[in-house]
Structure formats: C-alpha cells, structure tokens
Amino acid sequence: MAHFDEKAKPFSHKWLNERMAVDTVKKVLSTEYWIPKDINFLWAMGMILAATFGLLIISGIFLLMYYQPSVESAFDSVNYTIMNEVGYGWLWRHIHGVAASVVFLVIYIHMFTGIYYGSYKRGREMIWLTGMLLFVLFSAEAFSGYMLPWGQMSYWAGMVITNLFEGFSPTIAGGVANFPGFVEWLRGDYVPGQAFLTRFFMLHVFLLPLVIIAVIVLHFATLRLPHVNNQHGKEIDFDEAAKLYKEGKKKESKVIPFNPVFLSKDIFVMGVYFILFFYLVFFHFDFAMDPVNFDPADGLKTPAHIYPEWYFLWSYEILRPFNKDLGLIAFGFAQVAFFLLPFLDKSPVVAPANKRGLFKVWFWVMIVDMIVLTVMGKLPPEGIWTVIGLVAALVFIALFVVLPFITKNEKKA
Amino acid sequence: MKEFKILAVVVILSLITYWGVEPFAHSQMHKHVEGHNFVYDGAADIAEASKEKVAAKKAFWGEVNQIAKLPGNAAAGEALYATCMGCHNGAGINMGGVIPPNLDHAGSLYDKNYLIALIKDPAMASNVDHKYASTMMHPMGAVQAMVTTPQQIADVVAYIKAKKVGKMTPQVAYEEACGRCHADRYGNLTQLGATPKFKTEKEALAHQMKVLDEQDLIKKYMGKLPPDLSIMIRARSEQYMETFIENPQTQLPGTSMPRVGLTKEGYESVKAYLEETGDPSKDARHAIGPWVILFFVIFTVLAYFWKKHHWKDLH
Numbered sequence: 128m129a130h131f132d133e134k135a136k137p138f139s140h141k142w143l144n145e146r147m148a149v150d151t152v153k154k155v156l157s158t159e160y161w162i163p164k165d166i167n168f169l170w171a172m173g174m175i176l177a178a179t180f181g182l183l184i185i186s187g188i189f190l191l192m193y194y195q196p197s198v199e200s201a202f203d204s205v206n207y208t209i210m211n212e213v214g215y216g217w218l219w220r221h222i223h224g225v226a227a228s229v230v231f232l233v234i235y236i237h238m239f240t241g242i243y244y245g246s247y248k249r250g251r252e253m254i255w256l257t258g259m260l261l262f263v264l265f266s267a268e269a270f271s272g273y274m275l276p277w278g279q280m281s282y283w284a285g286m287v288i289t290n291l292f293e294g295f296s297p298t299i300a301g302g303v304a305n306f307p308g309f310v311e312w313l314r315g316d317y318v319p320g321q322a323f324l325t326r327f328f329m330l331h332v333f334l335l336p337l338v339i340i341a342v343i344v345l346h347f348a349t350l351r352l353p354h355v356n357n358q359h360g361k362e363i364d365f366d367e368a369a370k371l372y373k374e375g376k377k378k379e380s381k382v383i384p385f386n387p388v389f390l391s392k393d394i395f396v397m398g399v400y401f402i403l404f405f406y407l408v409f410f411h412f413d414f415a416m417d418p419v420n421f422d423p424a425d426g427l428k429t430p431a432h433i434y435p436e437w438y439f440l441w442s443y444e445i446l447r448p449f450n451k452d453l454g455l456i457a458f459g460f461a462q463v464a465f466f467l468l469p470f471l472d473k474s475p476v477v478a479p480a481n482k483r484g485l486f487k488v489w490f491w492v493m494i495v496d497m498i499v500l501t502v503m504g505k506l507p508p509e510g511i512w513t514v515i516g517l518v519a520a521l522v523f524i525a526l527f528v529v530l531p532f533i534t535k536n537e538k539k540a
Numbered sequence: 541m542k543e544f545k546i547l548a549v550v551v552i553l554s555l556i557t558y559w560g561v562e563p564f565a566h567s568q569m570h571k572h573v574e575g576h577n578f579v580y581d582g583a584a585d586i587a588e589a590s591k592e593k594v595a596a597k598k599a600f601w602g603e604v605n606q607i608a609k610l611p612g613n614a615a616a617g618e619a620l621y622a623t624c625m626g627c628h629n630g631a632g633i634n635m636g637g638v639i640p641p642n643l644d645h646a647g648s649l650y651d652k653n654y655l656i657a658l659i660k661d662p663a664m665a666s667n668v669d670h671k672y673a674s675t676m677m678h679p680m681g682a683v684q685a686m687v688t689t690p691q692q693i694a695d696v697v698a699y700i701k702a703k704k705v706g707k708m709t710p711q712v713a714y715e716e717a718c719g720r721c722h723a724d725r726y727g728n729l730t731q732l733g734a735t736p737k738f739k740t741e742k743e744a745l746a747h748q749m750k751v752l753d754e755q756d757l758i759k760k761y762m763g764k765l766p767p768d769l770s771i772m773i774r775a776r777s778e779q780y781m782e783t784f785i786e787n788p789q790t791q792l793p794g795t796s797m798p799r800v801g802l803t804k805e806g807y808e809s810v811k812a813y814l815e816e817t818g819d820p821s822k823d824a825r826h827a828i829g830p831w832v833i834l835f836f837v838i839f840t841v842l843a844y845f846w847k848k849h850h851w852k853d854l855h
Contacts, residue, residue, distance in 0.1 A: 164854060167543050169550075206771050207726050210821065217821035218828075236550060377853050388854070391847040398840030402833060409829030414562055421775035422767075432569050437561045498553065502560030506568050 278420030440504030612698025636679030637761025654801030666798030713809030
C-alpha cells in the first residue's frame with residue numbers, strides 16, 4: 128500500500144490523490160493525452176457526436192416524464208400532452224427529433240473522414256470496429272425510437288422491418304434459413320401491437336442507451352493508445368513529441384494536449400454546429416419529422432409510400448431492387464461491408480485518399496454511390512428510378528468486392 | 541484556406557443529399573395539383589370530368605356564372621332565406637346523414653359563386669355528383685324545389701353575402717365549415733361541438749353515446765368516419781391542404797368529402813384553428829428561436845478567441 132499522510136484532510140487534493148491518483152488520471156485522460164497538431168475541423172466530429180448524444184439523453188429524459196407507452200395513448204401523449212400542454216414540451220421534442228436525425232449526418236461525416244484518411248488500419252482497427260458497432264446501435268436506437276409516437280410510419284416501418292426477420296424463403300436450401308414464427312416472437316403478436324410497442328419502448332429508453340454508453344467508453348478506450356490519426360497519415364513518435372511540448376518547444380512539437388488545446392478548437396467547431404442545430408430546431412424541423420407520422424397508426428390503411436428515415440435509405444435501396452432472397456443477401460452484405468473495411472483494404476499506406484491512386488477513385492465513387500442510393504431509396508420504385516437504384520446497389524457491392532484487389536498493389540506514396 | 545475547402549465539400553454533399561430526399565423526392569411522390577386561389581368558376585371540375593359528365597358540368601357552371609352576373613336583391617332574398625331556416629336552424633339535428641350547418645357567417649366563409657352553385661345543385665357544386673344518381677338524393681337536394689329561378693338564387697345569395705357576415709373566431713369558422721363531420725379532439729370538439737364539463741360520469745357517458753350515434757349516421761352517409769383534424773396541419777403540406785379544401789377530388793379522386801367552397805378569408809380562419817390545435821408552439825418558436833441562436837453566435841465568437849489564445853504559439 129501506498130504511504131498515507133495521516134494529516135491530510137478528507138477530500139482534499141492530497142487525500143484524493145493518495146486514494147484515486149487523480150493527478151495521474153487527469154494527465155492520462157486530459158492534459159497529457161496527446162493529439163496530433165496536423166488536424167482540421169473534421170477531427171471535432173467525435174466531440175460533436177458526444178455533445179449531440181448528450182442532448183438526446185437530456186431531451187429524452189424530459190420526454191420520458193410524459194410519454195405513455197400504450198397503443199391507446201402513445202400518439203396523443205406525444206402530440207397533445209407533450210406538444211400542447213407541457214411547458215416547452217415542444218422544444219424538447221423538436222430537439223430530440225432534430226438531434227436524432229442530425230446525429231446520423233455527423234456519424235456519416237465522422238465515418239467517411241475515417242475512411243478518407245485511412246484511420247481504420249495499422250493499429251486503429253479496434254477504433255473502427257467499435258465505431259461501426261456504435262453505428263449499428265444508434266441505428267437500433269433510432270428505429271426503436273421511431274416506433275414510439277405510434278403514428279402511421281411507426282406502425283408500417285415496424286411491420287416492414289420486423290418482416291425481414293422471417294429469413295429466406297422456405298424453398299431455399301430446404302428452409303434452413305427460414306424462421307417460421309420468429310417474426311411473431313419478435314413482435315409478441317401477429318402484427319405490431321401493445322406488446323411490440325412496450326418492448327421497443329424498453330429497448331429505446333433502457334437497454335440500448337445503456338449499451339451505447341458502454342460502447343462509447345470502449346470506443347474512447349480503443350483510441351487512447353493508437354492515438355488519433357492526422358491529416359497526412361504521418362507516424363508520430365508521441366513520447367518524443369510530448370517531451371518537446373512539455374519543454375515549451377510548442378512550435379517544434381507535433382502534438383498538442385487534449386485539454387485545453389484540442390478542446391478549445393472542438394468547442395469552437397461545436398459552437399458553429401449548435402448555431403446550425405438550433406436553427407433547425409426552431410425553424411426547419413420538418414425534415415426530421417415525417418408528415419405521415421402525424422396520422423395515428425392504422426393497421427387497416429397502408430400509406431401510399433413507406434420509406435425509412437433518410438439515414439437508412441441507402442441500405443433500404445440495396446434491399447429493394449432485388450427479389451426477397453437476393454435482397455436479403457444484398458442487405459446483409461450492406462450491413463457488414465463497412466465493418467470489413469480494415470481487412471478488405473490490403474494496402475499498408477495510411478494517407479488521405481486523394482494521395483492513394485486507385486483508392487482515391489474508390490472513395491469518391493463510394494461517396495457518390497451512397498448519395499445516389501439514399502435519394503433512390505426515397506423515390507417511388509418506378510421506371511428509371513428502379514434502374515438507377517439497381518445499378519447503384521450493384522456498384523455498392525462491386526466496390527467492396529474489388530477493394531482488396533485495387534489496394535493490394537498500391538505503392539507507397 | 542484548406543479548412544474552408546473541406547467545409548465546402550461537406551456542405552455541398554450534405555445539401556445535395558438533402559435536396560434529393562426532401563424537395564426532389566416529395567415532388568416525385570406527390571402529383572402536383574394546381575391551386576385556383578379560391579375562385580369557383582367550374583374550370584377545374586370541367587377539366588377533370590369524365591367524358592360522359594363533361595357536357596353536364598359545362599352547362600351547369602355556365603348557368604352558375606350567368607346567375608352570378610344577375611343583380612341580387614337582398615331584401616327579396618331575406619324572405620326566401622326563411623325557407624332555409626327550416627333546416628339551417630342551429631338545432632343540431634342530423635338530417636339525411638349530417639347536421640345542417642349553421643349559416644351565421646356563411647357570407648364571410650363561402651364564396652359567392654359556390655353558394656349559387658350549391659343552391660342550384662348541391663351535389664354538382666360540392667363535386668360529389670358521382671355519389672348521387674339524382675341530386676334530389678343529396679341531403680340538401682330539397683333546396684331545388686324551394687329556390688327555383690335564377691333570380692331567386694341571386695337574391696338569397698345577395699342576402700347571405702350582405703347580412704350573414706362578420707368577424708368570427710377561428711374556432712367558429714372551423715365549427716361552421718368542418719366541425720359537423722370532423723372531430724378535433726385536441727380542441728375538445730366532437731361532431732356535436734364542444735364537449736361540456738359534466739358533473740357525473742353518467743352524464744358524460746350519455747353525451748358520449750350521443751356523439752357515437754351522430755358518428756354512426758355520418759359514417760353511413762360518408763362511407764367512413766371522416767378523420768379527426770387535431771394535427772392535420774402537420775400531417776399534410778400547406779399546398780395539399782389548400783388544394784384539397786378547394787376541390788377534394790383533385791387529391792383524393794372519388795372521395796365522398798364535399799367541396800366546402802371557402803373564400804380565401806374563410807380558409808385562413810379555418811387554417812388558423814387547425815394551427816391552434818395542431819401546432820400551437822409556432823409563436824413561441826419564433827419568439828425564442830432568435831435568442832437561442834444569438835446565444836450560440838456569442839458562444840462561438842468567445843470560443844474562437846479562446847481557441848486563438850491556445851493555438852497562437854503552436855505554429
């Protein structure tokens with residue numbers, strides 16, 4: 128055991144330091160957590176995500192005080208009680224709705240930043256994998272939350288998505304991948320109903336947030352040792368750079384401490400983001416709240432167009448142009464494709480995509496393809512849109528199939 | 541500067557995606573219906589009429605437009621209006637499927653041409669003639685036997701337009717124009733009007749029974765119970781609401797919803813009520829929004845100086 132100073136006052140700095148090593152913890156996590164200096168504002172997306180997640184939790188807590196998870200009263204508890212009766216209930220709901228949509232925009236920017244700068248390989252694989260896991264968890268969180276207002280789109284999106292779990296047709300491979308009864312088990316009923324709503328409520332407000340918080344901690348932990356990447360993918364000797372910084376040679380050092388130097392830039396970027404965010408909350412929230420969901424759920428009336436929220440559209444469009452079984456395979460592929468990135472990219476080069484020959488082409492084709500898929504996923508599947516959607520889906524699959532081949536022979540820049 | 545270039549790429553790609561999934565996708569999903577600025581001259585009805593109907597529609601609206609040119613005598617109209625009172629008496633009794641509307645503000649709510657057309661042939665005016673083999677079967681069909689000549693029609697309409705006018709609250713406009721078929725539960729309205737407070741549960745249940753009976757009659761008449769309009773203002777776009785109310789057939793072909801024949805002023809009042817129950821936070825949003833944004837502008841400026849302070853000796 129360490130030496131204890133018997134005279135130290137309880138809870139004084141010294142007292143705490145002897146028990147919790149607060150000085151060391153502070154150094155490791157904050158003042159001597161070194162971040163490369165060669166970065167741009169895209170490096171602030173992680174903190175922006177953390178802040179948005181915080182907003183979602185706070186606004187969610189306020190909504191939870193009035194929301195009623197019952198098929199009879201859910202719709203009115205949201206649209207009447209919270210929107211009309213509770214003081215500033217509308218504000219919390221609009222913050223929650225807009226944040227749920229915008230968080231995905233930032234997730235995609237964060238993800239594509241990682242891909243562009245090659246921040247998913249050479250020691251950073253676990254950062255990428257935990258990040259992708261967070262993407263899946265956020266998707267589940269968004270989907271379960273979308274069920275709660277119990278509007279037409281909640282009901283029908285719930286119907287369509289749970290139907291996917293039926294598996295492949297019984298005729299495929301003797302029916303091994305067909306799961307009769309599984310959909311009903313998931314729903315707790317033959318169609319989405321009370322059991323369905325209550326379990327998605329539980330997932331949305333308890334289990335998924337709990338797991339998300341745990342994985343966020345894990346995501347941060349995976350980041351601590353390999354350190355954040357930098358704009359040129361340069362390998363940095365962090366010990367040496369830290370020594371220079373601590374000696375006051377800030378100009379020569381390639382790193383900055385997380386707190387306060389990196390954070391000061393993060394908070395500035397966050398400020399700019401919040402201006403946009405609250406503009407959306409007050410003056411342009413409709414994009415995040417589909418009009419169809421302001422009609423109460425009605426199991427006897429299918430809406431003319433059923434589509435997911437914008438952030439699921441690309442994978443929805445990979446499912447849609449094919450028949451049931453092929454679509455399911457393609458959809459499954461789309462869900463795991465990004466997870467596999469560190470293993471499909473065979474090049475050891477960590478550099479911005481624009482400096483990586485064929486990978487540059489791959490990256491920009493992927494971005495354009497994702498946007499095309501997203502737009503086609505919302506358009507009605509008719510005429511030319513179906514054709515464009517099918518081509519874009521095939522391009523997506525092809526991109527991940529050719530990736531190992533185009534990166535294998537990449538020369539070091 | 542490099543950061544601005546990166547920002548430009550991110551912003552442009554985000555905006556393209558936004559444009560694709562919002563304005564563009566919605567323009568492709570919903571057919572565009574041209575509004576006609578609350579003018580009821582039959583042009584829209586004739587344009588959409590089937591081959592068998594087009595001649596009848598042309599003749600009908602031709603006559604309506606002729607009657608509109610006759611100078612109406614409000615004094616003569618008043619005497620004739622007494623016959624209207626037989627049904628439009630505010631007694632709240634269902635007649636042939638629906639409670640006849642209160643006409644206290646009919647002159648402000650409804651368009652002159654529409655009123656002429658309605659008295660001449662209710663089914664044709666409401667553009668629901670597909671529901672009736674003969675107009676006499678329309679709940680208001682009997683009017684054809686009461687007010688018969690073009691001059692009589694012009695007189696009654698002149699009376700309504702001169703005397704049945706006045707300021708009305710959005711709720712009154714809504715109740716007169718929509719409230720007999722559509723409930724608005726967030727506004728505490730059923731098809732029988734505002735639900736009063738009851739002292740006993742028994743009285744409340746008795747009232748509920750009356751509402752259910754009324755709804756059954758409407759259901760029988762309309763084919764289904766017309767939807768509650770509490771938050772319709774958020775469930776449909778502005779353009780949809782306007783064109784739907786002008787002529788329901790354009791957005792929902794074959795619907796049993798009749799044209800309501802609202803004037804621009806009448807529509808604005810009804811819309812104001814739908815906003816009151818469906819989107820009551822509008823004023824608060826506009827009042828608070830700029831201050832919150834100003835707060836973050838100041839926050840950002842201060843954060844910028846803080847960042848400058850920490851980064852000044854790094855390069």
